[in-house]
């Protein structure tokens with residue numbers, strides 16, 4: 639067990655880092671956040687902030703030597719940076735999960751090997767592979783970059799032959815996959831956690847609605863059959879165990895024709911788990927800090943029904959109106975600049991559990 643007063647290093651200073659640092663402070667830890675951008679959301683809530691590039695090895699060394707354990711709040715940290723940090727201090731979750739989730743092809747291969755269903759997919763490295771993949775998978779389909787994609791970025795939906803011709807003419811970069819479009823009825827996610835003793839806890843699956851590829855709301859409980867809820871939890875546990883994982887893992891699933899299809903896994907706390915801050919005694923942020931610190935896991939049982947709504951862009955201007963609802967728990971990220979679609983905060987609305 640990491641002693642109280644230890645320092646946790648967090649790579650990335652966004653809202654997830656901010657909420658992790660608040661949870662860490664509650665347990666008596668200090669946080670040291672490392673973030674290339676100035677004035678990050680997590681800087682305001684952490685004991686120490688380093689503003690430096692991920693390629694600044696002097697700053698990385700100082701950071702790594704100042705902390706007792708390192709975690710991260712987003713996946714796309716350069717592997718050389720992680721190699722360097724890891725030569726000094728342990729990183730949780732470990733590199734295996736990151737390697738898989740950083741690359742959509744590795745991720746889908748891993749899930750398939752585990753016997754889980756994904757959208758049909760093929761790797762696309764050139765025009766010939768692209769045309770071949772369209773022939774085999776058919777349309778509608780989605781061409782996705784293998785790496786660095788998030789919130790629907792780096793994705794093109796392909797619905798007709800003209801588009802195939804157009805992309806064939808301009809396709810230059812390698813490292814893509816083509817995914818068949820899943821005809822889903824609902825999107826759900828399971829926020830799961832595992833500690834070094836192999837103990838696992840999963841929060842109730844939430845039902846997610848997206849707007850332009852960005853999560854808008856998560857509603858708990860998901861309105862799906864009980865058996866699917868159990869299956870989703872077992873599926874997440876299977877992934878955690880296969881990865882010998884330590885920390886919180888988000889598992890995004892489609893429900894299609896009564897079956898669970900894995901969309902992607904995120905080796906970190908997850909936007910669709912923000913409802914746990916007000917619906918549970920121990921939330922996803924505390925579970926993550928507990929897991930990476932070698933503490934026993936908390937009880938993730940849910941006490942309320944919750945709707946989590948992301949405040950995107952100018953939605954933040956409605957804060958005063960939202961604040962008039964006494965059952966609306968507001969969480970703002972302290973971002974200085976509002977941009978369309980930018981995650982500025984979220985609100986958890988609570989309802990009695992029936």
Ligand code: AMP
Nearest residue numbers: 757788789790817818819820848851902
């Ligand atoms: P992703 O960044 O891959 O999670 O994609 C963002 C959103 O796009 C998902 O939450 C889905 O709503 C949608 N999407 C992505 N891939 C597929 C797919 N193969 N079939 C249907 N919808 C998809």
